[in-house]
Amino acid sequence: MIIIREAKIKDVNNIAKVHVDTWNTTYSDFIPKEELKCRTYEWQANKWMDRMFNNITKEFMYVAENSQGEIIGFASGETNKIEEKYDSILYTIYILKNYQRQGVGKRLFKVVADRLRSEGAENMVVWTFNENKSRGFYERLGGSLVDKKKIFKDKTELEEVAYIFYL
Structure with missing residues (x-):
């Protein structure tokens, strides 16, 4: 049985572990190894602590726990973010x-x-x-491809694509 609940400050280390581990299993084919090595559990926990629990943003987060109480996933979002074209953003999943x-x-x-x-x-x-x-996940949920942009990770140029969902 999986339980979905709002994240708490005590979850930050487990959230960081999920974040780092999923980057390593999902993005290792195209994110430079140097970038992945820099993403330690401690580094990621500090980023989440600043981002979520020190009131730097209005971002909120939910976690998924398995029957043993272990965090096995998370997702976060925010309304009225920087990109004014869109009302809200799903930052992470x-x-x-x-x-x-x-x-x-x-x-x-x-x-x-x-x-x-x-x-x-x-x-x-x-x-x-x-x-x-895994981006087909968004298409299966009904998202429409609406935008793209170039970003850099450890001097490697990558492309990000945006999917829009109407709530």
């Missing part, structure tokens, strides 16, 4: 590899979308790497 394709991602996606809708958002964008083999 990461699920450990062993729990993928079991409906956890859909449940996390839904809880974030429902919260954004309840806060007045009419649409939600999500950016993902064009090279991400």
Whole structure:
């Protein structure tokens, strides 16, 4: 049984572990190894602590726990973010590899979308790497490809693509 709940400050180290581990299993084909090596559990925990729990942003997060109480995934979002073209953003959605394709991602996606809708958002964008083999997840959920941009990771140029969802 998987439980979805709002993230708490005590979860930050486990969230960081999921984040780092999923980057390593999902992006290792196209993210430079040097970039992946820099993403330690401690580094990621500090980033999440600043981002979520030190009031730097209005971002919120939900976690997915397995029956042993271990965090196996998370998703975060925010309304009225920087990109004014869109009402809201799904910033992150990461699920450990062993729990993928079991409906956890859909449940996390839904809880974030429902919260954004309840806060007045009419649409939600999500950016993902064009090279991400899992990006079909967004298409299966009904997202429409609407934008793209170039970014750099450790001097490697990558392309991100955006999917829009109407809430």
